Structure formats: structure tokens, C-alpha cells
Amino acid sequence: MTKHAPNLKAEKIVGGVHSTQRHDSAHKHVTGTAVYIDDMVEPVGTLHAGLGLSNVAHGIIKSVDLSAVRAAPGVVDVLTYEDVPGVNEISPSYMDDDPVLAEGKVEFHGQPIFCVIAETREQARRAARLAKIEYEELPAVIDIWDLDVATHKQVTTPLTLKRGDAATALASAPRRVKGRMRLGGQDHFYLEGQVSLAIPGEDDEIIVYCSTQGPSETQHMVAHALGVPSHAVTVEVRRMGGGFGGKETQANQCAALAAIAAKKLKRAVKLRLDRDEDMTATGKRHDFAIDYDVGFDDEGRILGIDYTFALRSGFSADLSGPVGDRALFHCDNAYFFPHVHAKSAPLYTNTVSNTAFRGFGGPQGMVGAERVIDEVAFAVGKDPLEIRKLNFYDAMGVKGERNLTPYHQKVEDCIIQRIVAELEESADYAGRRKAIAEFNATSPVVKRGLALTPVKFGISFTKTESNQAGALVHVYTDGSVHMNHGGTEMGQGLHLKVAQVVAEEFQIDLDRVKITATTTAKVPNTSPTAASSGADLNGMAAQDAARQIKERLIDFAAETHQIPREQVVFLPNRVRVGNEEIPFNDLVKQAYMNRVQLSAAGFYKTPKIHWDRAKGRGHAFYYYAYGAACSEVSVDTLTGEYVVERTDILHDTGRSLNKAIDIGQVEGGFIQGMGWLTTEELWWDDKGRLRTHAPSTYKIPLASDRPKVFNVALTDWSEAYEPTVHRSKAVGEPPLPLGLSVLHALSDAIASVADHKICPRLDAPATPERVLMAVERLKAQAGK
């Protein structure tokens, strides 16, 4: 029985592409009925796991005494590396450097050494604290600031990008500035922590419900650790309580441990990390030390640049290689560098292994670019916005020569000029620049600052094989549609967008399309939902699946009605077959009766892209997404405290699939980027312990940290240059670096204490402390 009565006269379907739709789970979110892994009904006898973590940053494990742990109330078993039946290894880059449980040595404070399995979670947590572990401590490297990139151990092969002759350009440039910047990392702070529930099946089978962005990778890692073929392992996730990159590879450890325990004990096992454990034992956004050397002319046009992007990788490779790569891919942001040399240095440290985080190194590269812009602007005595505009890549359609990236890809779709021009106008940049100067002249304590920063973000995985996706679409005999694809839902509205694409394809109302949990059993070998690619890839794959079924329906209708295929047209909730209009549901039923296959697996791979890492050349990105933000701040020069007075954003999502969802991504991305660069500070003590490991000490933005005035708009005129899914553009990561506008507005306010003559070189995160110390430094330099 279905309550659905489709409108058979409608001019448009409800919920097609380019229409604003509410999140498909919104009503479940607000009623508390949306089921996350920890909310699932546990099988009878489910056991709970807790982790035993290292309490030294680097050391040889001399002895492990778990007798008290085993004897604790409720404890069923304790796993060590010896209990891993397959390979004790979950390195996503296959570097053999990421054990499930530490074996012989520990390389960071908080590394999991053992895993307690108990009747209750509390019992497991309590027991985990009773271990007696002796270490022979080794020297620990925590910070990267003072490391020599030429000699210090690197966790993976670095990348060098080169175009032209940077050394000569620098040597011959009329002006030249060198500098360094310290740029902090960031914890994902997804509200739902890492969690997995593993349920053993017969033979070698197991199902793992895991809060993961990469079910296929989790599946392969679990299989690897269990020593079974991938076909034995099913990984499923309906939704995550946030991901942001933190559940791309970092979900694997919990999944593997729960699975190992479940298989060993033949009972369901759940492992959910406590917030402190989650922040201590799982990776974060990489912090960087950025060295730059820039040559430019008296106008402020950049002639040559040399960069080193050193990143704190932590103890293993994880994704540090590609994160460093993406920093280099974005070290130009939206600017053309005639001669460029840039290298990454993924440095080994005795800290948790850093990982993917929304932007994946790209924002860090852009921070480097914008610092350089500031340096040039102060050197030539101009407003940084003028320098930005002077150095942009050629606009789309301009047959110029300033369009080649440091990785030799031609920028063909550049619309940053128009975005910046429109934003400058709508935000009244010039008027406010003047008003702020007047305000600052009469305000000795509180200073205001303004900055407008652009974003150009490359869309595609640079790992070419990741740019593929699959989907599975079934049409049932009642005309309802079951949709599945390889992407995961972490709040970004991916399932909704893909469902809109499917609804559009069949021309049926959105509520006829059922969104189902992501599972490796339906769509295999999927890419993680990352690199902003979710809708681009999975939307296309689902469209492909729907089209196959649609083609069969067209064939069927044309044949049975003896008309040309062109006379079969899908209209809203109905199909015109010759002169007749047949409800979609009826056509489907007829097709079934005539034994037409109503299920299809869809597939998509991104065209055009290629990348030769060894040569540093290629068409790394299918296209670019653009945006710009203008922020104004007030800074208290006595304490360094500040507020964001106003932010205006204009962002490009091509022909948006769903404006409400995209606006949400832009607003949320901006605030997350702002948090990264302002109040979110990761602080390790001299023992290598992360001391900001919970919200009491790690401060993400609050509602009251939003800009007082916050105007967010999408470009209503842009469409993807390439034939993307309905000419939309990716929106997950590109808005995050809009937060740079706040860092630069702070910098601008600080600069006012030295009459805008000295580049503040404000490091990030720009906590009130860093702001005050920069104010003091500038005052001292200016002799004030």
C-alpha cells in the first residue's frame, strides 16, 4: 500500500535538480530518531571495547602487564597485536607503518596498545586504566618548526612543483621578501566520535557498521587485519554525525578492532571512543611551517616564488603525502606565478598521524599564497586587494598567457575577477575601507580591520583511480525507486542531491526515491566521500544507472506502441508515449509484466584528468570552484580580543543542485575555516601530550562567534565549464578557505598600529594571545 498519489498533471516534479529541498533526514534529526551507529539496537550479548593508550610519546615497550586489566569486573578479553589474525597493519597508503595495535614500540602519546573487551563500555574503560606498561623512552620529536627539512626523516616521498626558473626570477626581481609562517592544525570535532559495531556471521563473514567516509577502504582494511578476503566483510553506514575528513582513514582502526574482537569472541562488539580518546588517538589537519621567498616588481606583480611547505605528519604516512601535494596545488590560490618552485616536506614526528581534513592541504597552501600577497602589498605600500587583483589568473575567455598553474594545468574557467568585483561592490569595500581608517584614527585601543580574500579550489582526487563511482538503482513494480551509491552521508546532503538527480532523470517526485544506507555489498570498490567529490561522482553514477533503466523503458514503450523512440518522453510522474500519457507507475508495471530488467548498476569516471607526480605535471583537476569573502573585525589592542563585525561571501557552486544545501555548506565551511585560523589551537606539552583534547580546552566557534552581520550568496550566473552533473560544482571543501578573510582582517587591524607600514606576519591560529603579541611586536618595530 502506498499513500503516494503522484500529480499526473504537474508541470514540474517535486524535488528535481536545482530546487531547494530540505535535508532528507531533517525530520529525523529534530526528533532524535535518526539512527547513528551508537543508537542502533545491539544484538543480544553485545560486548564493548575500550582502548589502552600509550603514555609516552616515543619508546620501546619493555613489558606489558595486563593481569589487572583481565581481572577487572566485566572483562571478557584483552587484545594485543598478537591477537590480530591477519596483518597488524591499516596504513591507507600501504606504507606498512600503521599498526592496529602497537607492536614493540610506541611512536606517539596516546597510541593504542591494547583493547579491552568487557560486558559494558564503562567496565572496558575502567579496566583499560589498570595496565602496567614499562617503556624505554626514546627522544621524541613533537614540533616541526625547528626541524631541518633537508635532513629530517620524512614519512613519504615529498613533491616538487616547478615551472619556469624561480631562482633566476628571484635573483633578478626588483623587490624580494623572504619569510616564514607558522600555521596550526585542526581537530575535526565531528560531534559523533569514531564508532564501530561489528557483528560476526558464519564462516569468515562479518558485518561492520562503521562511521566511515570510506566504507570500501574500511572493508579492505578490516579484511586485511582479519586475514580474510574482502568478500567476507561488509561495511555499512547510513549516516555519520559529521566527518570532515576525519573519518576517511581514521575510522579503520575502530572498525578493525571491533571486527577482530567480534570474530575472536563470536559476539557482537562495539567500540566507541570517548571524546578525549578520539582527539588524542586519531589524526587531525596538518599544521605547517611555510617558508616563502617572493620576487616582485614595484607595482606588486609577482615574478617568481620559492616555497617550502613542511607539514607535521605524525608518526606514519597516512595521507600526509597527498595532503602535502594538495598544499602545493593550492600554493598559488587564484594567482599566476610566472616562475615557481615549491616543495613539500612531510616530516616525521612523535605525534598522532595527521590525516584528511576538509580542504586536504589546499587551505594551507592558500594561506601561504595569501601571506605572500600581504608581504608584497606591505612592501609596495598598497591595499592587499589591489595586489590580489593584479596577480589573478586570466579570466575565462581571455586569450592571455597568465593561465598556467605550477603543475602545468591551464586554468580555463577562471571567474574570480567577476566574483571579487561583485563582492567588492555589494560589501562596499571601498567605502568601508575609508570609514575604518577614520575610525582607527580616533580610536587608540580598538582597531578595525578589513580584508577581501579569494578562493580557487581544484576539484578532483589527485589520485586518479579515486575519480570513479558506482551506483545501484532499482525500480520496483509500484514505480518506487530504491537508490544506492558509493557516497556516504555526513550531513552534507549528498544522498538528497543524488536522489534529486535520480528523480529528475525519471521525472518522478523526490519522495518516490528511497535513500538507503551505503554498503559495500551493493556498490563495490568505491572511493571515500572526500575531495568534495560526492555529488559530482555519485550523482553521475546514479544518473547513469537511472538512464539505463530509462532507456529500457523507452525501448519497451516504443516497441509495444510501435512508435519511434523519440516519441517516448518522460514528463512529470508520467510518460508520453506517442499521443498517450501513461503514469510512470503503470509503465513500470507493464514493463515488468513484459520482463524488462528494472535494475541497473551505474558507473562514472571523471574524464580529462591525469597527473604525473614524478614530473609534477598534469591536468590534475577537472575544474575549479571559486568564491570570495570580505570580513571586518574589531580588535582590542590591550588584550588581543576581537569580534567579527561583518562577513560578506559570494560563492560559486555552478548551477546549484540545491541552493539551501549549498548555502549551508558555504556558511558552515566559512565558520569552520574561521575557527581553524582563530580560536582552535592544538597544544602539546613537553611530554608530547595533546592538552587540548576535549571541548573544554579545544575551542571551536560558537553561535556567538558568527560574524555579527553575515551575508552569504551564491553566484546565480555561473555554471560549470565542464559537463558536470547538471553543470553544478562541488561545494564541500571550497568554502572553508573563505575563513582566511578573517585572518587577514585581523592582520589588517593589527597593521594599523604601525600605520600599515609593517606586514604583521600574523601566525595562525590567531588566538587573542597571538593577536596581542603581534600588536606588541609591531608597536615595538614602529617605535611606538
Add this chain to the structure above:
Amino acid sequence: MAAAIRNELRFILNDRDVVLTSVAPDMTLLDWLRLSRNLRGTKEGCAEGDCGACTVLVGKRVGDELVYEGVNACIRFMGSLDCCHVVTVEHLAPNEGRLHPVQQAMVDFHGSQCGFCTPGFIMSLYGLWMKSPTPSDFEIEKALQGNLCRCTGYEAIIRSARAISSYGRVAEDPLAKERASIVARLAALDDGARVEIGEGGQRFVVPASVDDLGAVLEAEPKATVVAGSTDVGLWVTKMMRNISPTVFIGGVKELRSMCDEDGVITIGAGVTYSEAFDFLSRRIPALGALIARIGGEQVRNMGTIGGNIANGSPIGDMPPALIALGSTLTLCKGTTRRTIPLEEFFIAYGKQDRQPGEFVESVQVPVPAEGIRYAVHKISKRREEDITATLGAFHLELAGDGTVAAIRIAYGGMAATPKRASAVEAALTGKPWTESTVEAAIPAYEQDFTPLTDMRATAEYRMLAAKNLLRRFYLETSGAEAPVLVSRYAAA
């Protein structure tokens, strides 16, 4: 007269009466809801009262009224719920029927993305809406200080919050309509008895009155006294300390009073920040402004000013502010009371002037007289819901000739206890209140304080910012025209 003893805990959960005879003193409301009642709409995000994903409403009788407040279920112990009404997100739209106005607004204005924080936001907004159906942006933001969202950037949530009243009226809300019957049911549960639950190393007591509390603590001098549990909650969830035997004093009526006599406000040890907020905002506005920056709304709804003093934190936030006002503290042991200057209570790090079996009963706060300049300035990494890096409180009395007749300056975060800046005070006292006097006094900070470096701030920053707070205080008391601080809420 000894109180009657009852060996069961009674409260109402949504629409059901609950009677528990066996519950651990450290059982949190969150775990109980999720694990014992399978109510899994309420989420655990941090287990330390900082993210708000576990927000539920607790209704308690205040006189004839029933007041609902958002609290963090993750650090709320079951023992503190006697005779309360616990409302979870599942109660708002039973059987997933028609959505509640708060829920419908959040759906329509796209206020959820991943949805994990959403039930907590719903409950916080619900609590606000019942108190203030058409709130200002300040009220909304203040109500949401204890709710973290990592996806939306909050803007959509604020848009939802502004729109709630267009979806329905508070008077028609189920909790409003049920109010009389809930009050009656709660009154029926409240027999005025002392509650004692458990035995051995798993015991707790809810005293019936302040005299009963005195008796309980004399018998159990080593008991853990819990008022709001915003600190003790973390001893359990983060440190897994054993807190038994536990004495829950949040319901002791005599400790929940506030009075204002002869220019002295007496605040009972059980008065929460939220209960004190309106009153103090009116009488001593600087304290109201400070309270608005302590914890989030859920923490303020649970946390007490007395608890903030009794736990002896070196940071505060209330102790330095109250010390600068010249407050006194009344302690009670059995039936014996003594009153001491508040600053003398703090002896050393982790050590207070409190005898075994003695408890903090009330704090007496003199309202600054006409002409007194009083200010409190808190500095933290994030402006709201953050633990202080340094906090300075200033109480200045100028003589007719413009000299400093008396000044009290107290800081948090600068030493092992909340502490007066005695050397600075001495350097200012008797001098003309001028910039040069202030500058001449600045070096005295080095005598008064040797702050630490930690994850919140370096020693250098703490010292510099502390000094600059005196400079700010000077500027704001000497008629500076230009702004001397930044504020989200001041007119632009």
C-alpha cells in the same frame, strides 16, 4: 528532628513516573536514558558538559511554579533528579507525529546537517522558547552558548530560532498545558524525606533540609558534596573517580535562596548561575555580564556560585569578582556557623579553609555604593563558554580630590588561588587616579603574580593582559570617548 528516610528516588520521565531503588551515585542521566531506557535521541558528544548534544530539560518546582531548564545529561547524576520532571527530545513529537514548533522551524530553515547535535539544539531552543517566545539575538546566542555545531556555522539555526513562534504558541505547548498536572504529580512525590540509596561503596544521600545536610555531613565527613555537578561530573566521566558516598545538595531549599538586605546580597550555596543572573544583572551589572560568559546555558542552569567557590579553582570565575567586592563566606558544620572574608577561604592550590563535615552555606556580596567603580574583565581564547586565561576584577573608591581612597583588585588564573593584587593596590592607594599613577603601579604586578604557561595562555600573555586590564579599567573610569573593549553586543 531527624528527617524521614526514603530509599527510593522518584521523578517523572516524559510522561512516566519513575521509581528507582537501586542506582549508582555516579550514574549519569545520559547513560541511564540511553542504556536503561533505550532513549537514544539524546547524544553523547563530549561527556563533559561542553557540547550540548546531550541537552535535556529538567523541570523543578520553584514555589508554585514549574521551571524547565536545559541541562547536560552527560554530567547530571541521577541522584539530583529527585522530584523533578525530565523531558527528552522524544517527548516533543510523540510517535513522530506532528512536529513541535521548535522542530518544524529547524526543519524548514535547514538548521540541521549531520543532525547529531540537533536534538541538543532542539532542547536548548525549547527551553529558551518557553521562557522567551520572541527572543532577541543576544538571548538566542546566550541560550546556545552550550551547544556546539560543527556543520552549519549556526546561521541556519539562528534563523530557525527567530522563527519558532510563527509555528505555534507557548500557551498551547504540551508542557504548558500539562503544567498544573505535573506540578501536582511532583508535589505528590515530594514527601520531604531524606533520600538514601545504595550501600557499601555505592551510596548517595539527598538531604531533606539544611539541618539534615549538616547532620548527614557530620556523620559522613568524607562524603563528596555535589551541587550542580558541573565539575564533579567530570571527576566521574573523565577521571573515573569514586565519589561515593555522595551528598546531593541541589535540592536543599534553604540553600537556594537569595536575599538583598542593607546593601548586601546573600546568595545561598545552591543558587545556580541562571537563578542569580537576572537579579545580579540588575543589582551589580558587571556580575551579570560575567555570568553570561561562564560555561554555557546548561552549565549555568546546573552550576552554583557556591560550588564555584567551594571547589577552590584557581581560575574562578566568580571568586575574584566577589573578592574584589569584599564578599564574605558563611560555612556551616552541623549547626555551627562561621563567616570569613572570601579571600581567606582560598589557602593554597587545592586547599581551602573548610573542615571535614563543613559546607559552604552562603556568600554575602556587598553591592557597590554610589560612586564606586567596579568592573570585571575576563579573557579567554574563545569569548563565550571558555575557561579563563586571566580575569581581573576592580573595585575603586575615589576620594573627593580624585585620589584613590581604596582599591581592591583580584585576579583569577594568575596564581594557585584567586588572589588580590596587593602590591598593585598599595602602589595605587592614596595616589591621584591618573594614567601616570597606573603606569607607575604596573611593575608591582611582578611582585603579586608569577603566572603559569599552559594550553590556555603563556605566562607572558597572562602577565601582559593582566596589566592591560588595569589600563583598560583606568580608561573606562576616566571618561575615554573611544571604545576601550570589543563587544559583540554593543551598538556598532
